[in-house]
Amino acid sequence: MDQLLVLNTFMLLTLAILSTPIILPLLSKSLKNTPTTIVNTIKTSFLISLIPMTIHIHSGTESLTFLWEWKFIMNFKIPVSLKMDFYSLMFFPIALFVSWSILQFATWYMASDPHITKFFIYLLFFLIAMLILIVSNNMFMLFIGWEGVGIMSFLLISWWHGRAEANTAALQAVLYNRVGDVGLILCMAWLATSMNTWEIHQAISPNQTPTLPLLGLILAAAGKSAQFGLHPWLPAAMEGPTPVSALLHSSTMVVAGIFLLIRTHPLFNNNPTALSLCLCLGAISTLFAATCALTQNDIKKIIAFSTSSQLGLMMVTIGLNLPQLAFLHISTHAFFKAMLFLCSGSIIHSLNGEQDIRKMGGLQKMLPTTTSCLTIGNLALMGMPFLAGFYSKDQIIESLSTSYLNAWALTLTLLATSFTAVYTLRMTLLVQTGFVRIPSLTNVNENNPAITSPITRLALGSIMAGFLITSYILPTKTPPTTMPLSIKITAIVVTVLGLIMALELSKMTQTLIRPKQNYMSNFSASLGYFNPLTHRLSTTYLLGGGQKISSHLVDLSWFKMMGPEGLATLQLMAAKTSTMLHTGLIKTYLGVFALSIFLMIMSNY
Amino acid sequence: MSSLHLSFYSAFTLSSLGLAFHRTHLISALLCLEGMMLSMYVGLTMWPIQTQTPSSTILPILMLSFSACEAGTGLALLVASTRTHGSDHLHNFNLLQC
Numbered sequence: 001m002d003q004l005l006v007l008n009t010f011m012l013l014t015l016a017i018l019s020t021p022i023i024l025p026l027l028s029k030s031l032k033n034t035p036t037t038i039v040n041t042i043k044t045s046f047l048i049s050l051i052p053m054t055i056h057i058h059s060g061t062e063s064l065t066f067l068w069e070w071k072f073i074m075n076f077k078i079p080v081s082l083k084m085d086f087y088s089l090m091f092f093p094i095a096l097f098v099s100w101s102i103l104q105f106a107t108w109y110m111a112s113d114p115h116i117t118k119f120f121i122y123l124l125f126f127l128i129a130m131l132i133l134i135v136s137n138n139m140f141m142l143f144i145g146w147e148g149v150g151i152m153s154f155l156l157i158s159w160w161h162g163r164a165e166a167n168t169a170a171l172q173a174v175l176y177n178r179v180g181d182v183g184l185i186l187c188m189a190w191l192a193t194s195m196n197t198w199e200i201h202q203a204i205s206p207n208q209t210p211t212l213p214l215l216g217l218i219l220a221a222a223g224k225s226a227q228f229g230l231h232p233w234l235p236a237a238m239e240g241p242t243p244v245s246a247l248l249h250s251s252t253m254v255v256a257g258i259f260l261l262i263r264t265h266p267l268f269n270n271n272p273t274a275l276s277l278c279l280c281l282g283a284i285s286t287l288f289a290a291t292c293a294l295t296q297n298d299i300k301k302i303i304a305f306s307t308s309s310q311l312g313l314m315m316v317t318i319g320l321n322l323p324q325l326a327f328l329h330i331s332t333h334a335f336f337k338a339m340l341f342l343c344s345g346s347i348i349h350s351l352n353g354e355q356d357i358r359k360m361g362g363l364q365k366m367l368p369t370t371t372s373c374l375t376i377g378n379l380a381l382m383g384m385p386f387l388a389g390f391y392s393k394d395q396i397i398e399s400l401s402t403s404y405l406n407a408w409a410l411t412l413t414l415l416a417t418s419f420t421a422v423y424t425l426r427m428t429l430l431v432q433t434g435f436v437r438i439p440s441l442t443n444v445n446e447n448n449p450a451i452t453s454p455i456t457r458l459a460l461g462s463i464m465a466g467f468l469i470t471s472y473i474l475p476t477k478t479p480p481t482t483m484p485l486s487i488k489i490t491a492i493v494v495t496v497l498g499l500i501m502a503l504e505l506s507k508m509t510q511t512l513i514r515p516k517q518n519y520m521s522n523f524s525a526s527l528g529y530f531n532p533l534t535h536r537l538s539t540t541y542l543l544g545g546g547q548k549i550s551s552h553l554v555d556l557s558w559f560k561m562m563g564p565e566g567l568a569t570l571q572l573m574a575a576k577t578s579t580m581l582h583t584g585l586i587k588t589y590l591g592v593f594a595l596s597i598f599l600m601i602m603s604n605y
Numbered sequence: 606m607s608s609l610h611l612s613f614y615s616a617f618t619l620s621s622l623g624l625a626f627h628r629t630h631l632i633s634a635l636l637c638l639e640g641m642m643l644s645m646y647v648g649l650t651m652w653p654i655q656t657q658t659p660s661s662t663i664l665p666i667l668m669l670s671f672s673a674c675e676a677g678t679g680l681a682l683l684v685a686s687t688r689t690h691g692s693d694h695l696h697n698f699n700l701l702q703c
Binding site for chain 1: 621
């Protein structure tokens with residue numbers, strides 16, 4: 001009982017501390033926020049959130065808290081309920097650790113921005129919305145957090161709103177997220193009508209769920225987590241500042257969709273259709289994103305596509321009915337992906353805004369800390385044994401190879417794993433090694449502790465996190481214990497093959513051969529032709545169809561031509577023919593008319 | 606016949622004769638048409654009262670709405686012919702016939 005009280009208290013205290021920079025300036029005029037105070041707030045919250053995590057690791061305590069109930073209608077109550085189970089207790093410290101490092105980095109990155117405090121407040125709002133999403137037990141509160149992170153993503157991507165591409169990218173993010181929201185609302189409506197509750201612990205009881213709400217959940221996850229079909233917003237979201245890309249679009253917001261599927265995973269248990277859909281969607285996403293990353297030249301876009309690819313891998317894990325493994329991959333991925341983004345931010349600012357890797361080179365000697373951590377992050381991403389990424393990624397590939405599924409998803413995922421090795425090696429070679437291709441008077445400097453300490457902290461996390469989490473958490477489903485040697489080393493073999501191929505290819509880049517365009521490189525470089533096809537075709541058809549139906553069909557045809565004007569044209573034909581015959585003697589006609597009526601009346605008497 | 610019947614029969618007959626024998630203006634024909642409509646309205650209102658059938662009380666309202674449309678059409682024709690012929694004098698209407 002005592003442990004439970006401490007758990008609940010410290011979780012609520014974490015959330016309360018996070019909201020002090022927002023509430024305190026409203027109460028008194030003298031309490032102003034500065035970036036340093038906000039960083040210290042998040043550091044304090046992180047340290048406090050370690051306590052509930054330790055309690056959970058020690059004794060497995062979980063808790064479900066009901067704070068206040070909104071009596072919506074007679075039969076349907078919406079409580080404000082917080083669920084502190086394994087997923088939320090583990091994710092809080094990880095999210096807060098990553099946010100602390102990113103915000104500390106942002107004090108240097110955004111130092112020349114006049115509205116830096118507003119930027120930090122926006123990031124804080126985003127963090128609070130994300131944590132509400134994580135800790136909520138109620139679909140309504142989850143939806144509040146879901147929309148909150150969507151809105152903050154919009155505001156943060158268009159931070160430099162004078163730039164037209166940034167505005168377009170933010171609009172793209174909002175629209176694609178909106179399409180996913182339709183799925184979430186569908187699932188919420190189904191839950192409300194058939195189970196009369198929005199509580200997740202009450203909704204996961206039935207044995208067989210019909211496929212419709214699960215399709216809604218998958219659509220929501222596809223929209224928020226940039227699966228294939230709703231993916232273009234994630235590379236476009238790199239228009240935002242690098243701290244935004246590091247926090248939102250690598251560690252926290254994009255995993256909200258996968259987290260939703262993890263929370264509701266008992267619904268998926270007995271529905272093989274939904275599971276196969278997740279599997280195939282994830283496999284397509286991971287391969288497509290990895291293919292697009294092969295020929296990108298912007299360092300942030302490469303990392304964005306690798307995020308998209310890892311999200312596809314998480315979706316594949318959900319499709320294998322292994323939610324805890326997906327959560328493990330979320331946790332380890334947060335560390336090294338945030339670190340990769342911070343390293344790229346350090347490189348970009350040092351090179352005075354240069355983001356093209358064809359114009360970087362030889363940075364190993366000029367930015368030693370940053371490039372070493374970049375290498376660590378890339379190795380963790382590739383699944384180098386015993387770094388953080390290995391514990392989750394290798395386990396996923398092993399489970400894929402030993403379970404009963406279609407070989408197509410397996411092939412795509414393995415191919416994507418080898419592509420991961422290829423594009424990370426390409427990025428490493430072009431950025432760090434080789435001849436220097438930057439202008440000679442660039443002021444390359446990383447001596448600020450605001451840069452090096454977050455990056456090294458996250459590097460420590462990238463190395464240790466996988467080991468620590470798997471040591472202290474028991475898996476809920478038994479992992480496969482025996483398998484043939486070739487299956488066991490599949491992931492490593494595939495990665496090494498990719499590395500060897502990439503090394504061979506990189507030799508060709510130094511022999512001055514004019515690059516030829518073939519259909520495969522064109523496909524990869526233009527992101528699979530997806531953006532022009534969908535953005536232009538779908539909008540043309542929709543708007544054209546709308547114009548045809550409302551303007552041409554209803555307004556012009558039915559209301560004008562088949563209505564009054566049609567009648568008028570019909571009469572006009574008859575009138576034109578018979579106007580020749582009339583003599584126009586109206587008074588005579590009417591006089592004859594009166595005479596005839598009189599005669600008819602008189603004839604009756 | 607009762608004085609009630611005489612009133613609207615005579616109103617109807619006089620209006621129809623006015624429609625047939627108007628002299629110069631088209632608008633006087635339209636006015637007589639309105640008079641015919643008005644007498645029919647009074648007649649239709651008297652009928653449910655005389656025969657004690659309240660369910661056909663709606664009939665004069667229906668007729669009123671249709672005759673309003675018809676009056677509108679008539680006025681539109683008047684305005685159209687005034688625009689082309691310059692006035693609504695009837696003897697102008699077939700002046701330029703070949």
